[in-house]
Amino acid sequence: MSVVVDEADVRTRSRNENVDHYIKRYVSGSGHSAYDCAVIAGNGIGAQVFAAQLAKHPRFEGRVTMVAPPNNESRRLINGVSLRGLAADFIASALGTDHAGLLAQIAAPGPAPVAHRQTAAMAVPDGHHWRFTRTGAWQGGRRGRAEPIVYGIRNTRLVGGISELLANRAVTVINEKVASRAQLRSFALGRNPLLVNATTQPTLLGGESAPPRRMVLAVQVPLITTASGPSAPAQHDTAIAPLIRRDGTIDVGYYTPFSDPESPRSTWYGIIARVVNSDSGFDKQRELDTMTDELYGLAAAMGMTPDDPEETLGRCCVPAAPWEKTAPSQPGTLDLKRMYSGGAPCFYADGMVSAAIGGVLGAEAVARGDDPDRAIRRALRRWRRHNFLWWIETNHIATVADYLLRISVPIAMAYPHSAGIRMWRSAA
Numbered sequence: 001m002s003v004v005v006d007e008a009d010v011r012t013r014s015r016n017e018n019v020d021h022y023i024k025r026y027v028s029g030s031g032h033s034a035y036d037c038a039v040i041a042g043n044g045i046g047a048q049v050f051a052a053q054l055a056k057h058p059r060f061e062g063r064v065t066m067v068a069p070p071n072n073e074s075r076r077l078i079n080g081v082s083l084r085g086l087a088a089d090f091i092a093s094a095l096g097t098d099h100a101g102l103l104a105q106i107a108a109p110g111p112a113p114v115a116h117r118q119t120a121a122m123a124v125p126d127g128h129h130w131r132f133t134r135t136g137a138w139q140g141g142r143r144g145r146a147e148p149i150v151y152g153i154r155n156t157r158l159v160g161g162i163s164e165l166l167a168n169r170a171v172t173v174i175n176e177k178v179a180s181r182a183q184l185r186s187f188a189l190g191r192n193p194l195l196v197n198a199t200t201q202p203t204l205l206g207g208e209s210a211p212p213r214r215m216v217l218a219v220q221v222p223l224i225t226t227a228s229g230p231s232a233p234a235q236h237d238t239a240i241a242p243l244i245r246r247d248g249t250i251d252v253g254y255y256t257p258f259s260d261p262e263s264p265r266s267t268w269y270g271i272i273a274r275v276v277n278s279d280s281g282f283d284k285q286r287e288l289d290t291m292t293d294e295l296y297g298l299a300a301a302m303g304m305t306p307d308d309p310e311e312t313l314g315r316c317c318v319p320a321a322p323w324e325k326t327a328p329s330q331p332g333t334l335d336l337k338r339m340y341s342g343g344a345p346c347f348y349a350d351g352m353v354s355a356a357i358g359g360v361l362g363a364e365a366v367a368r369g370d371d372p373d374r375a376i377r378r379a380l381r382r383w384r385r386h387n388f389l390w391w392i393e394t395n396h397i398a399t400v401a402d403y404l405l406r407i408s409v410p411i412a413m414a415y416p417h418s419a420g421i422r423m424w425r426s427a428a
């Protein structure tokens with residue numbers, strides 16, 4: 001008798017075991033939840049992953065409600081596109097699917113939009129063109145890892161795809177904007193609800209919020225390549241970070257394989273992000289225009305052209321969260337988004353992985369009677385630290401970082417970027 005082992009199943013099992021390992025490591029508790037239901041404001045990745053994970057527990061089955069305006073999908077790239085492999089592990093595990101099931105819901109049919117290695121180079125303006133310093137790999141070496149390191153997908157499709165997969169679960173969805181704590185509570189399906197804030201409004205449930213000290217500017221667009229793919233230094237199966245030193249700060253570029261059913265011609269996408277101090281008097285419009293020129297210029301230098309930018313180009317200026325301590329959730333509430341957010345979004349591809357890990361661990365802590373604030377903050381401490389270190393490199397020692405990157409990308413990116421590969425790649 002021969003036993004056929006499905007490699008995809010083996011990988012999914014390893015990925016799920018890794019998620020369980022995180023839960024065991026960061027969540028303990030009495031095993032008895034103080035709540036009999038949960039009402040969540042918001043429907044982003046963090047909210048939906050939290051809902052899916054909580055609804056797995058018999059005490060909460062049929063007693064989880066999500067309240068938010070409907071996810072309006074368009075081709076425009078708003079929010080994050082680079083989904084770390086580890087984020088896909090957590091999302092798929094919460095939804096009871098695997099990477100293939102998730103991709104079938106969110107990507108166009110065809111090759112998976114995946115990178116198995118990551119490279120970087122300094123990008124230097126040269127007249128109307130760009131030239132690149134020597135490219136080096138900082139994850140995946142020459143040949144690439146077996147595990148997916150990063151997928152490129154449109155965020156609103158990911159949110160929509162998760163909703164579709166969540167529709168099979170016992171989660172009630174209310175399409176309304178939440179205006180107050182009392183309104184959110186009115187949707188509770190039990191007597192003792194946990195009220196969860198997974199929205200972009202930090203004070204929605206009465207929590208504290210300080211004005212952001214830093215903002216992140218970002219521009220991103222899907223890209224069309226020629227039939228043979230992009231040209232050097234971009235490479236097949238590889239994400240590349242072209243870095244531009246400008247006015248004492250590094251603008252972080254990131255180009256990676258991409259797929260969107262609504263932009264089927266695009267097989268890559270690119271983003272440029274820059275962190276600025278809120279009180280620096282920066283000219284938002286001028287910065288975004290400069291960064292859009294950089295985005296298009298680097299794309300052209302690598303043989304790529306923007307795909308219908310009037311419909312797809314995303315330009316934004318969003319607040320960064322503090323890296324340090326954050327105020328605790330008020331009794332009876334969980335400020336979920338505040339707990340899993342840490343540092344500058346957009347420029348280190350870590351927002352979605354934080355939302356996914358925060359969603360799973362937060363739900364497990366609630367179900368097991370542990371403190372979700374503590375479980376989430378502890379689990380994500382390393383992600384906040386790496387985000388902070390990247391900010392130091394790009395905003396405080398940009399000249400040194402530029403110098404080292406020209407000498408050797410693997411040396412310049414050794415810590416925390418190469419060392420932190422387990423915080424990027426899928427577990428299998």
Ligand SMILES: Cc1cc2nc3c(=O)[nH]c(=O)nc-3n(C[C@H](O)[C@H](O)[C@H](O)COP(=O)(O)OP(=O)(O)OC[C@H]3O[C@@H](n4cnc5c(N)ncnc54)[C@H](O)[C@@H]3O)c2cc1C
Pocket residue numbers: 041042043044045046047067068069078079080081082083084155176177178179198199200201204218219220314316318337345346347348349350351352353355
């Ligand atoms: C330009 C850009 C690029 C980025 N790039 C990356 C990247 O490459 N990789 C990565 O991992 N991350 C990236 N990020 C960060 C990433 O997009 C987010 O961290 C991620 O999408 C997680 O979102 P979320 O689930 O926390 O919530 P969000 O997607 O912010 O969802 C919040 C939800 O709350 C809802 N809401 C708001 N107010 C209310 C209300 N009053 N009542 C009810 N609902 C409400 C909104 O409708 C929204 O759906 C990027 C972000 C930006 C802006």
